[in-house]
Amino acid sequence: MTSSPHSALDASVLVLNKLFMAVHIISVRRAFCLLCKDLAEVVNLEDGQFTTYDFTTWREVSEYRARNFRQEDDDWVRTSSTEIQVPRIIRLTGYDRLPRQTVKFNRRNIFARDNNQCQFCGKKFPTSELSLDHITPRSKGGQTTWENIVCACVACNVRKGGRTPREAGMTLIRKPEKPKRSPMLNLKLTQGKYQSWKTFLENAYWSVELK
Numbered sequence: 001m002t003s004s005p006h007s008a009l010d011a012s013v014l015v016l017n018k019l020f021m022a023v024h025i026i027s028v029r030r031a032f033c034l035l036c037k038d039l040a041e042v043v044n045l046e047d048g049q050f051t052t053y054d055f056t057t058w059r060e061v062s063e064y065r066a067r068n069f070r071q072e073d074d075d076w077v078r079t080s081s082t083e084i085q086v087p088r089i090i091r092l093t094g095y096d097r098l099p100r101q102t103v104k105f106n107r108r109n110i111f112a113r114d115n116n117q118c119q120f121c122g123k124k125f126p127t128s129e130l131s132l133d134h135i136t137p138r139s140k141g142g143q144t145t146w147e148n149i150v151c152a153c154v155a156c157n158v159r160k161g162g163r164t165p166r167e168a169g170m171t172l173i174r175k176p177e178k179p180k181r182s183p184m185l186n187l188k189l190t191q192g193k194y195q196s197w198k199t200f201l202e203n204a205y206w207s208v209e210l211k
Contacts, residue, residue, distance in 0.1 A: 008075035012188060014089045014197045016043060018096040022200045025185065028077070028086050035090065043089040045196040052091065059084055073193035088196050103179050107132065110149055112183030113176075119150035120160070122173045129153065135172070137162045146178035 013031040015024040020043075034040040035055040042053040044061075053061060062085040066076065075086035103109060110132060117124050119133075133152035136142030139162055150172065152160070160168045179186070181201065188194045189201070 008077050008086050011075045011086050011193070013087060014194075014200065015040075016089060016091040016200060017098070018091070018093060020091065020200065021098065022197070023092075023095070023097070025182075025188070028075075031087060031090050032077075032084075034092070035087075039094065040090040040092050042087040043091050044087065045199075050199075058087065061085075073191075075193070088194060089200070103182055105146060109179070109183045110146075111151060112187055113146075113179050114151040115187070117151060117173075118153040118156050119172050119174065119176070120152055120156040120165070120170050123153065125153050131157050133157050133160065135176070136164055140164065147176055150176050 009028045011028050012025050013028060014022055015026055015031075017023045031040070035042065035058070038054065042055075042058045044051050044053065044058075059082070062076075063082055065074075065085055066083045070076075076083045077086060078084075111127055111130065115124070116127060116130060118130065130151045130153060132149050133156075134142040134144070135148050135150060138144075142148050156170070160170055165172060185197075185201070189197060
């Protein structure tokens, strides 16, 4: 199995449990492995409705789409004999555990929460040019928490030094908070190709009372 030039295998796939609740994000390779082993099925948005396919049927649908219509945001992988469209969502047919509610407190999620943007000057930087800053320095009792850690560029970090923003005459562009869901997920949702994930990530969809 090979990818198209823009590397469709680098895309992400949303995983639902048996109850259609989002539980994970995985690679395209992992998704195809689960589909080939009949451990999952494709969930596809068509005319506002979600339809499910096993791997064999999805391959047939892909062949038809490859011949007749392709969307700009679609990703495709090539096998020796055909092309298969990369699914955006799969459902684990034998897994009914509930999704994990907590967001991991790690460097990657902090950068994603702050969108690689220095929280003092507001400019965006590559990850390699950003550092993490304690708003209230540890020397003054500041904790290593979601609410006290922000991204900062080197210049702002040096300017602030071991002071609080107020002492340094600096202002945060937004108040840091613990994310309610994965910041990496929020970044994915800014891309057109992942819009079909939204239905399964909106709490209102699952909690609203049915009439």
